[in-house]
Each structure stands twice: as C-alpha cells, then as structure tokens.
C-alpha cells in the first residue's frame with residue numbers, strides 16, 4: 001500500500017492532536033500492566049467461549065479481543081498449579097508448597113519495578129506477602145465457606161476478620177483487587193495483579209440473585225448439556241469437526257436412568273455451579289471496566305486460566321430441597337456434571353487425562369497482540385510458561401541465585417512469540433504428574449496413566465479425547481516416552497522416587513471411592529465419607545444437620 005505523504009502527515013498530526021496515536025506510542029514503550037486471573041476447579045467447557053451455556057460475556061469479550069488457547073494445560077490440582085503458575089517450574093522441582101527452590105512472579109516483577117498485589121486463595125506455605133506481593137487480601141486455605149470465610153483470611157500480612165454479613169468471597173476479592181489498583185496508581189509503577197478466585201471450588205455456594213438466574217436451566221440433564229457444549233466447541237472452531245468425544249463412562253449414569261430425587265439433587269448442584277461461574281464472570285467484568293475507565297486496558301496483559309478440571313469428588317451426603325445461598329447450606333461436587341463440564345474429555349481433577357489438565361486459556365493484550373483478535377491458538381502450552389511470559393513482556397530477568405533459596409531453572413518458555421504469530425520453541429516435552437497420575441505431552445503424542453495403572457498412548461492430533469489407546473500398536477514410541485518421563489522426573493523434578501514408579505495393572509472399569517454412587521432405588525446412596533453412615537446420610541438429607549466441616 002502506498003501513502004500520499006501529505007495525507008499521511010495530516011493523519012498523524014490529527015491523531016497526535018486528538019491524543020490517540022500519542023497515547024498508543026507512549027503505552028507501547030511502557031512495560032504493560034499484568035493481570036493474571038486463576039479460577040478454581042473450572043471445567044474446560046464451562047465458559048461460553050469454550051462451549052458452555054453459562055453466561056460469561058466478559059470472558060468471551062476478552063477471548064474475542066485476544067487469543068484463546070485450545071490446549072492450555074494445568075497440573076490437575078490446586079496447589080501444584082499455583083506453584084507452577086507462580087514459579088515457571090514443575091511443582092516438585094520448585095520445592096512444592098514451600099517454594100524452596102524457586103522465585104515467584106511477584107518477586108521477579110517487583111524487583112523489576114512493578115507494584116505487586118494479590119487477591120484470593122493462596123494455598124501454599126507462609127503467605128503472599130512473604131513471596132513478593134506488596135499487597136494481599138484473601139484466604140491462605142485451600143477452600144472456605146463463600147459467605148462466612150474462615151480464620152485464614154489475611155490483609156497485607158495481618159489476620160483479617162470476615163464480616164458476619166454481606167460477604168461473598170468472589171466479590172470481596174475484586175473489591176480488594178480494585179482497592180490495590182487504586183494504590184498502584186498512586187505510584188509511577190506498572191502493576192502486577194494476581195487474582196485467585198476460590199470459585200467454583202466446593203463448597204457449592206451461590207449468591208441468591210445468581211442462583212435464581214439459573215433455576216430451571218439444567219432440567220435437561222448432563223447428557224444433553226454435554227452434547228450441546230461439544231457441538232458449540234466444534235461450531236466455533238475451538239475443536240476439530242471430526243473430533244470423537246469420549247463416551248459417557250460406566251461410573252456416570254445416563255440422566256434418564258436417575259431416580260427423581262437424584263435428578264432434583266443433580267439439577268440443584270449444576271444450577272449452583274453455573275451461578276458461581278456467572279459471578280466470576282461478572283467480577284472479571286468489574287475489573288476490566290475499571291481498567292478501561294482508567295485507560296489502561298490496551299496496555300494491560302490479562303491472562304485467564306483454571307488450576308484444574310472440574311472436580312468429581314462427591315464428599316458430602318445429599319441435601320434435598322435446599323437452596324445453597326447462605327453460609328449454612330452448601331452442596332458437594334457432582335461426578336456426572338464434572339464429566340459434562342470437562343467435555344469432550346475424559347476424567348477429572350487430579351487425573352492427567354485431558355479432562356484433568358485442560359483449562360480455558362485466554363490472553364488479552366491489545367497493545368501487544370500482533371495477530372488477529374479472536375484467534376484460537378492450538379499450540380500446547382502449560383502453566384510453567386506463565387512466569388517466563390510475564391518476565392519477557394515486562395523486560396524482567398528471572399534470577400538464577402537467591403540468598404536463602406537453592407534455585408532451580410524454570411522449565412517453561414515465554415509465550416510472547418505466539419502473540420506475534422510465531423512458532424513456540426519448546427526444547428523439552430511437557431512433564432505431567434500429580435500424586436500417582438502420570439503423563440508426558442511430546443509434540444503430537446501423549447503418554448498417560450490413571451492412578452499409576454498401565455501406561456496408555458494417544459495421538460493428540462487425531463484423538464484429543466483419548467478414546468483410542470495406541471500403547472499396544474506403538475510399543476517403541478511408548479517405551480521411548482516412558483523413559484523420557486522417568487528421565488525428566490529425575491533430572492528436572494529431582495525425584496528419584498518418581499523416576500522409578502510402581503506401575504499397577506490396568507483396572508477396568510476405572511474407579512474412585514469418592515465418585516458419586518448412583519443407587520437404583522429411591523433410597524439415598526451409601527457413599528464414602530469420613531464419618532457418615534447411611535443412617536446419618538438420611539438424617540442430613542432432611543436438613544437436620546449442619547454441613548460437615550470443609
């Protein structure tokens with residue numbers, strides 16, 4: 001394209017006079033503000049731009065104005081994902097929750113001149129103010145009552161008492177996040193804000209107005225909802241048209257085979273979950289509006305991810321005819337709905353199958369994005385890539401030495417090239433592990449097992465839903481990948497124990513004592529709990545007992 005010089009000069013002058021170009025040029029020279037938003041136990045298909053029917057217009061807008069990752073991996077578990085997100089390392093390598101071999105993104109960015117703040121769930125040792133965050137509001141615990149909180153709340157390092165009323169964690173997190181941004185603006189520094197929502201982790205607790213919005217929307221059940229989500233994932237181009245979804249497993253009952261009380265109970269659980277996720281979106285919207293109002297949205301890099309897939313562990317006895325919209329009533333996670341929420345994948349939180357480790361991943365940064373807004377990126381990436389990315393865009397250096405910690409190198413790579421449409425150069429495969437669930441993603445191939453059972457092998461380009469195990473057909477590839485996984489366990493994670501895993505025979509069908517038990521009668525199910533017997537289950541279902549402690 002050729003420009004007439006006079007027209008170009010006129011256009012530039014006009015833009016400068018109106019302030020548009022001037023502010024754009026100026027902001028491009030400044031390190032971006034950074035906002036990382038982590039949600040807790042969100043399924044791959046829960047939000048609108050990943051196939052869900054839950055109303056998430058604010059997250060969808062970030063996706064359509066940024067890029068969306070179709071293969072963004074977490075570690076399948078709360079604490080290990082937080083470790084990897086903050087340190088760029090695999091959890092065990094980083095020193096686990098003590099972070100004894102790592103520095104955090106807050107420390108790296110603070111040392112590079114950023115104002116650092118966090119709101120929400122910490123779930124690691126010490127507290128955020130010990131690891132580089134100038135400001136912190138939230139709970140140190142892994143889960144808490146949304147309306148009543150717990151005694152682990154802190155504000156800037158000091159114990160904080162949860163108000164007796166008008167409190168809901170998802171809202172309070174953004175109240176404080178906005179407060180911290182106001183404080184950041186009093187300085188001349190760019191800011192790094194890390195918001196770690198506890199939603200939609202159990203206990204299932206929704207604000208009354210959000211709960212009311214979703215009543216009546218889940219009567220169709222999980223088979224129909226899951227099919228609709230998969231159809232939307234294909235229609236929007238998130239997943240290939242020819243993808244074969246994983247079928248409903250034996251441990252999830254067909255919706256039309258549930259007895260009436262089971263359907264009522266399950267509908268109530270999904271209504272509550274949808275309401276909790278809708279509220280996350282509303283609060284993300286409040287945060288984005290605040291950035292926009294301060295003319296900061298263009299040069300703020302926002303990343304949205306979940307720490308693991310939907311949680312199937314049904315740890316409370318059923319409660320019927322209740323609305324979990326206050327501190328005294330809550331519901332537990334549902335195995336059947338978790339299967340639908342992780343659509344089209346297999347398994348759940350803690351498992352290294354795609355249902356456990358696949359998260360929505362949205363990156364929004366208008367000033368930094370060099371490719372078409374709304375692009376879907378199919379390159380596999382992982383939470384270990386977050387710290388290298390933040391350091392890269394901020395111009396910060398990740399240190400190799402620390403006065404008190406024996407640092408290990410980061411394993412992640414910067415995702416910045418993806419913003420320009422370039423290829424990602426990842427020198428090593430992605431190592432996958434939580435407890436005895438293992439896996440390795442190497443290019444198009446994935447090695448995986450379930451709770452330490454026999455290794456399975458999948459071609460992820462042809463079979464992302466892991467329906468066709470090629471372990472027997474590709475023994476050489478299988479063994480090569482097993483050896484690589486072991487070698488990385490030793491060399492990168494520094495775990496001799498992990499490098500010599502005990503592999504158990506395959507169990508078929510797979511089972512877990514905490515998955516929902518579906519009875520055939522109108523009797524309440526006998527299920528595993530720490531203390532409850534079927535008799536106490538009956539008693540609690542009538543609403544006569546307080547919820548069990550978390």
Ligand SMILES: [Ca+2]
Pocket residue numbers: 039040041077078201307308
């Ligand atoms: Ca989690």
